[in-house]
Amino acid sequence: MRNRNGIFWGIFLLLSAALLIVSQLHLITYTFNFWTIIATLFLVFFLVKSLVYFSISGTVFTLAFLAILYAKPLGIAALSAWTILGAALLITIGLSLILNPFLAKHRPWMRIKSKMxxxxxxxxxxxxxxxxxxxxxxxxxxxxxxxxxxxxxxxxxxxxxxxxxxxxxxxxxxxxxxxxxxxxxxxxxxxxxxxxxxxxxxxxxxxxxxxxxxxxxxxxxxxxxxxxxxxxxxxxxxxxxxxxxxxx
Known part of the structure; x- marks a missing residue:
């Protein structure tokens, strides 16, 4: 558990530093305001945590919220927030059905003796x-x-x-x-x-x-x-x- 926590905080701090540098150097045309940066850091926090702990739903929905936040620069402004979240739900269900048997070996709490x-x-x-x-x-x-x-x-x-x-x-x-x-x-x-x-x-x-x-x-x-x-x-x-x- 301590090793996973170290990986999580390491990746989070590296991504946060990259986001801070990119926003200050204006390497991309999109303008970051203060609250956008805060929201992005918050979502990146949960994204990294979900990836480290192999959470399908956490990863998909965090990416969905990031897509909503950056809909304009991503060119998907025509999609409503509910459309993106609905797609995220369907993707989560589909990936869970496909990947959960493979992820079980990485998550000990999923090793349940179910009859399949x-x-x-x-x-x-x-x-x-x-x-x-x-x-x-x-x-x-x-x-x-x-x-x-x-x-x-x-x-x-x-x-x-x-x-x-x-x-x-x-x-x-x-x-x-x-x-x-x-x-x-x-x-x-x-x-x-x-x-x-x-x-x-x-x-x-x-x-x-x-x-x-x-x-x-x-x-x-x-x-x-x-x-x-x-x-x-x-x-x-x-x-x-x-x-x-x-x-x-």
């Missing part, structure tokens, strides 16, 4: 993961994969250790109120244009290490920590999505 079947027609696949249902999972290691659907999982375990939760263009709700953590546990999330809600015991000492790329991470409820509270680390990536941690 292929239809007789080439290049068409579907996932058999009970996307739109409710299930009770009795296991120390939990995998949840929701794609273009909704899923609710109730976890039951006397020795909970890990959970891998992925939501792409879908919504996942996972309840951990009937599990026991003996020492430590890890919950890995990957949210892309989706929503994940984690319902966790209020006596858990939750350690948050989630990377946020143009998404939202929130908490609700009140923690009640004691000397025996287990440490539970939540890691992963939220890209153009929402992660909510609800203490119950």
């Amino acid at each position: 079947k292929w239809s007789r027609r080439p290049f068409i696949s579907y996932y058999e993961d009970d996307d739109d249902d409710t299930k009770t999972v009795d296991s120390s290691d939990v995998d949840v994969f929701v794609k273009m659907g909704n899923g609710v999982r109730y976890v039951r375990s006397d020795d909970f250790q890990t959970a891998n939760i992925q939501a792409n263009l879908g919504e996942a709700k996972v309840y951990f109120d009937h599990v026991t953590v003996r020492d430590t546990a890890t919950i890995k999330v990957n949210v892309s244009l989706g929503n994940v809600e984690l319902f966790v015991p209020r006596n858990w000492n939750v350690i948050k290490g989630v990377n946020n790329s143009m998404g939202n991470i929130s908490e609700a409820g009140t923690q009640k920590l004691t000397a025996d509270s287990p440490n539970v680390t939540i890691t992963g990536l939220v890209s153009m999505g929402n992660l909510k941690i609800q203490y119950i």
